[in-house]
């Protein structure tokens with residue numbers, strides 16, 4: 001499954017001018033340093049065709065799976081240790097007592113009551129009155145989890161033509177800016193021309209943080225003056241993406257303003273101005289959730305998904321979480337596909353979500 005679209009036109013990859021331009025709205029457009037771009041381009045050409053389908057082909061599905069497994073180790077250990085406890089003897093009879101104990105273990109992963117009930121009922125249906133091994137139970141749970149996580153839409157929804165515009169939203173500290181950096185890097189690596197928009201003008205450090213990512217990646221970034229209207233930055237980012245024929249524009253947003261109402265109004269305004277520029281945009285509104293927040297991530301998400309018209313979820317910080325099970329109620333309650341998972345703080349620590357790999361990584365002994 002290819003999650004990153006391959007490069008549409010090698011000629012697009014011309015080094016940018018070093019100078020910093022200023023556009024009509026006074027927002028700065030900072031082309032990347034020529035050397036940065038040149039070295040990135042060199043890396044692209046030397047790695048040749050293995051780059052075209054992105055990290056899937058680069059690290060191979062085995063590499064990606066072991067990364068996912070590594071990131072989920074805290075959740076898996078907590079869960080497996082708990083479930084293993086149920087199997088002190090050689091096997092275990094699947095009866096009401098066992099099912100009750102299994103349920104209480106599952107719930108500790110923050111998977112929520114509905115998901116834990118569904119898994120417990122599936123185990124009951126398939127294994128009741130039998131003496132089973134730990135492996136048999138884990139296999140059954142893995143299959144059920146996978147079927148609950150299967151989703152129709154995976155990968156990014158691209159614009160039919162012209163730049164694809166992605167807004168990234170979520171509460172402060174959830175991992176928006178880092179996820180944008182990682183995502184932009186992989187898109188850039190797969191040959192796409194990316195422009196970042198520093199739409200979180202509420203904090204100067206946020207602009208700096210994204211600017212550092214743009215420098216590392218070798219892509220352009222549009223920034224505003226301190227406290228500039230984020231909608232104006234978003235508008236200029238799309239404008240820039242159109243004028244340089246970029247493939248993707250990714251716009252960062254604030255996670256916190258004076259009030260939650262202000263924040264939601266700001267996101268709505270950003271949406272409106274982006275749509276004014278390209279009537280099918282934004283093509284994706286990615287909601288970044290912090291996996292370590294467990295069930296709290298769900299309540300945090302609710303306001304955003306209503307106000308911002310989210311189209312998909314990025315579940316960040318899975319590596320730091322023992323509550324990776326939270327993905328199940330997220331899928332169930334939001335009817336939004338989980339598009340990416342954050343597996344660490346490094347530039348490569350992002351993966352396209354894969355239900356089968358996730359379920360296996362979560363429960364395999």
Ligand SMILES: Nc1nc2c(ncn2[C@@H]2O[C@H](COP(=O)(O)OP(=O)(O)OP(=O)(O)O)[C@@H](O)[C@H]2O)c(=O)[nH]1
Nearest residue numbers: 172173174175176177178255316317342343344345
């Ligand atoms: N371990 C781990 N840390 C992450 C991941 N994603 C983000 N972080 C860290 O989480 C912290 C917050 O990340 P940011 O990307 O700044 O979060 P944000 O949502 O942009 O925050 P605000 O701009 O304050 O709203 C940083 O220290 C990141 O390095 C991840 O997948 N794994």
Ligand SMILES: [Mg+2]
Nearest residue numbers: 176177200206
């Ligand atoms: Mg940020």
